[in-house]
Amino acid sequence: MNLTNEEYGKYVKRHALPSPVVKDTVKAFVIGGTICAFGQALQYLYVAVGMDKEIAPVMVSVTLILISVVMTGLGLYDSVARHAGAGTLVPITGFANAVVSPAIDNKAEGLVLGIGVKLFSVAGPVILFGTLSSVVYGIYYYVMKLMGV
Amino acid sequence: MAGVIKFGNKPEILASSAVGGDTEAKGNLGKYFDMTDPTDRFGKKTFEQAESEMQRLALNFALKKSGLTPDDLDAVFAGDLMNQCTGSSYGLAEFGVPFFGLYGACSTAAEGLMLAAMTVNCGYFERAASVSSSHNSAAERQFRFPLGYGCQRPPTSQWTATASGAFILGLCSGETGVVLSEALPGKIVDKGITDQSNMGAAMAPAAASTIHRYFSESGMHPDDFDLILTGDLGQEGHSICRELLLSQGLRMGENFSDCGILLYDSEVQDLHCGGSGCGCSASVTAGYVMKKFAEGKIKNILLIGTGALMSPSSVLQGLAVSGIAHLVRFSKI
Amino acid sequence: MIIGILKAFAVGGLLCAVAQVIIDKTKLTPARILVSYVCAGVFLTALGLYRPLVEFAGAGATVPLTGFGYSLAKGTAKAIDQYGAFGIISGGLAGTAAGITAAVVLGFTSALVFPSRPKFKNFISESKKTK
Numbered sequence: 001m002n003l004t005n006e007e008y009g010k011y012v013k014r015h016a017l018p019s020p021v022v023k024d025t026v027k028a029f030v031i032g033g034t035i036c037a038f039g040q041a042l043q044y045l046y047v048a049v050g051m052d053k054e055i056a057p058v059m060v061s062v063t064l065i066l067i068s069v070v071m072t073g074l075g076l077y078d079s080v081a082r083h084a085g086a087g088t089l090v091p092i093t094g095f096a097n098a099v100v101s102p103a104i105d106n107k108a109e110g111l112v113l114g115i116g117v118k119l120f121s122v123a124g125p126v127i128l129f130g131t132l133s134s135v136v137y138g139i140y141y142y143v144m145k146l147m148g149v
Numbered sequence: 150m151a152g153v154i155k156f157g158n159k160p161e162i163l164a165s166s167a168v169g170g171d172t173e174a175k176g177n178l179g180k181y182f183d184m185t186d187p188t189d190r191f192g193k194k195t196f197e198q199a200e201s202e203m204q205r206l207a208l209n210f211a212l213k214k215s216g217l218t219p220d221d222l223d224a225v226f227a228g229d230l231m232n233q234c235t236g237s238s239y240g241l242a243e244f245g246v247p248f249f250g251l252y253g254a255c256s257t258a259a260e261g262l263m264l265a266a267m268t269v270n271c272g273y274f275e276r277a278a279s280v281s282s283s284h285n286s287a288a289e290r291q292f293r294f295p296l297g298y299g300c301q302r303p304p305t306s307q308w309t310a311t312a313s314g315a316f317i318l319g320l321c322s323g324e325t326g327v328v329l330s331e332a333l334p335g336k337i338v339d340k341g342i343t344d345q346s347n348m349g350a351a352m353a354p355a356a357a358s359t360i361h362r363y364f365s366e367s368g369m370h371p372d373d374f375d376l377i378l379t380g381d382l383g384q385e386g387h388s389i390c391r392e393l394l395l396s397q398g399l400r401m402g403e404n405f406s407d408c409g410i411l412l413y414d415s416e417v418q419d420l421h422c423g424g425s426g427c428g429c430s431a432s433v434t435a436g437y438v439m440k441k442f443a444e445g446k447i448k449n450i451l452l453i454g455t456g457a458l459m460s461p462s463s464v465l466q467g468l469a470v471s472g473i474a475h476l477v478r479f480s481k482i
Numbered sequence: 483m484i485i486g487i488l489k490a491f492a493v494g495g496l497l498c499a500v501a502q503v504i505i506d507k508t509k510l511t512p513a514r515i516l517v518s519y520v521c522a523g524v525f526l527t528a529l530g531l532y533r534p535l536v537e538f539a540g541a542g543a544t545v546p547l548t549g550f551g552y553s554l555a556k557g558t559a560k561a562i563d564q565y566g567a568f569g570i571i572s573g574g575l576a577g578t579a580a581g582i583t584a585a586v587v588l589g590f591t592s593a594l595v596f597p598s599r600p601k602f603k604n605f606i607s608e609s610k611k612t613k
Contacts, residue, residue: 005341005469012342012350015389017304017422019506024301028502029495032546036494039541040487057544058553062584064545069588072297073596075604081299082602086501088299089512090519090546091494092581098516099585101297103593105290108195115593119586122298122513126547127582129517133524134554134574140528142562142570171603189600196600286600296601300512301505311600344509 024085031080031087039064039091061092068093072100098122152333152366159321159328159482160269163217163276166210167436168203169428170285170311172420176413181436182312183210189286189311196286197231200313203428204229204240204282207315207435211278215317215324219244222317223274226264228257229427230283230309231291241280255352255381256335257281258314258431259454259475265318266329266477275319282313283426292345292461305347307383308420310412314431321482327442331367331478335359337458339471345464349386349422352455355472356382357393359453363476364399371401375447378438380430380455380474381409383422408433408452430454438479448481490542493535497546516547523551553577 003011039060046056071077077097081088088094102118109118120127166183174185184206186192191202204227212218225244228251229236237250253260261279268274286296288309294300321328338355356379364371371377382390387407394401408430409423434452441447454477459470501515510518526532532552536543543549557577561569575582599605 003340005339008340008354009342012344012347012389015392016347016350016385019303021503021506024506025499025502029499032498033491033495033542036539036542036545037487037491039494039545040490043541044483044486057541058580060541061545061549061581065581065584066588069585069592072299073592075297075599076606077299078297079602079604082301084299085301086505086515087495087498089515090498090501090548092545092547092550094299094512095516095547095550095581096585096589097297097299098513099589100592101295101299103589104297104596105295105598107593107598115590118295119589119593121295122516123585125513126516126520126550130520130524130551130554130578131574133521133551134558134577135570137524137528137555138558138562138570138573141559142567145562171600189603196598286598289601294512296598298512303509346509 027083028085028087031084032090035064035087035091035093064091064093065096068096069100072097073104095123095126153363154267154332156266156270156329156331158270160266160318161321161324162327162329162439163317163319163322163324164211164215165314165316165435165439166207166214167432168207168210168313169432172285172308172418173310173312173412173432176418178412178433178437181440182432183436189284196284196290197235198239200229200231200236200282200284200287201240203284203313204237204280204315205243207282207313208241208244208278208280211315211317217276217317219246222246222276222278224249224268225278225280226251226261227280228252228261229281230254230288236282236284236287237280246278253454253473253475254456254458255283255425255427255429256454256456256473256475257427258434259380259452259477262316262329262477263332263334263475265316266332269318269320276317278315278317280313280315281427281431283309283311283428285309285311288426302421303346304421305349305385307348307381307409307422307425308413309426310424310429310432312428312432314428314435316435325439325443326481327439327479328482329477330480333359333363333476335474335476337471337473339469341469343467343469345470347385348425348457348470349383350389351457351470352472352474353382353386353389353393355474356390356453356455359474359476360394361397361399371399371405374404374449374451376438376450377401377405377453378433378450379407379453381423381425382407382455383409383425384415385422411437442479442481450479452477452479486540489539493539493542494546497548519547520551520554523548524555527552527555550578550581553581
């Protein structure tokens, strides 16, 4: 009990069951890879049926978003994600899940302050910081262009 | 400081009851619940309302068992995990019993028992109830992530129990023969743990401190008890607590266990370190422990209700999670 | 075509695996991972590294959230080429408009349709119970 906070923190870190990094990573790789491979197959399909080559990847994302939204609604996404970890977080499906899940959760709080506000609770920061960095990049790109680089 | 409180007038547990959700029904102690609901909703629209309903049901079951009516109760001490203690206030309003709302995080069951026993022992109240609850879906939403959000839970994490436990205390009449004989209120212990997914480690020092104080002041020995139960340290926190006590020369035996570990089937249910939440220690004590008393299997136990004191904002602001541990002793007379 | 799908699998899987190692090692919350990945996508595009990756792996690079960052940056560059400085504020969201609109609209709709469920309980386990 005479441990200082720092000593106790170190002791707890040593004591804690470690996350099974190798197992987690393999699962994330396989499941995340499968989602992307499925996306690629869809993209070939969309192009094959005559979709524009620029539009096809965007429609792939939209399709994956749709699948993720339905799976989240049926309560399946979190059951897969508890195994897949980053494998279902990093693909665009993870973003869609982050949009839908708080919205469903908070519908009892109303359309505007429940669904409307919470829809952006995880997705908001993603859009905010994404837009911010795109503006920073835009300024850089514009200046470089003016200088003729 | 007052130290260990001895209840000379023998406040007795006249009746107790436990209500739980689906995960609890499938756990090790499923059969000790008075009622479980496979949907976790208890007929309500939201999980917050379901938590209130669990408290209402639990107190109702306890009243029925003791043959009392709400009018026979002089006060109820109740708490839960939701913001501003609404689980208790909405759940217990209709009884019309004078109400004390408590917040001791997951230690609330022990805190409520202790306060109810104090008031009964001193004669302020003839009978008082203690009710506490937690609901996994309500707590996840408030403290962690949305329910359908895909996230991986680290191995040290615990599972907030969907459960409620109620006790009715009165001066000893030999109803169950189980009295609260001693209590030791806990101090807030901050050991600088900021990891929200390792609550066991945040609470273990508080538990160790209260247990150590109890044994050094009371002159008792761990082997004098049939069971020494910490509230919801989980496997991680419980084993830390055991090591902390050993380092202070207190060797805990096989009778040292934890409500969070007992509640679930760790091999099948994959809930990592075990249960947590106000409802965990409340339902395990009100259901399982009281049943074992009734069967005559145990005569003397300690419950050390453990709580992690924090809020979603305090965690985001990077403040450490401090722990608290309240001790109560149950004895069969 | 098979090669293309395999490439998408390998690159997409790798991007996820990196995030998993970061989560396990640093306890970084999932929301922070998402934000970092989007910003990393913009940054890597600025350095000229992400475009070749998209050309190589296709959906393996556009489906992970770094691809969202890539679309933001690509949209910005395109709008600047077209409209000059105005593109700095108009391009990013234009490049990702379809994804954001789909997520928001579908998210809202499904919130109206689906009930909220306890964690790790899905409609299959629920329908089993009612039998």
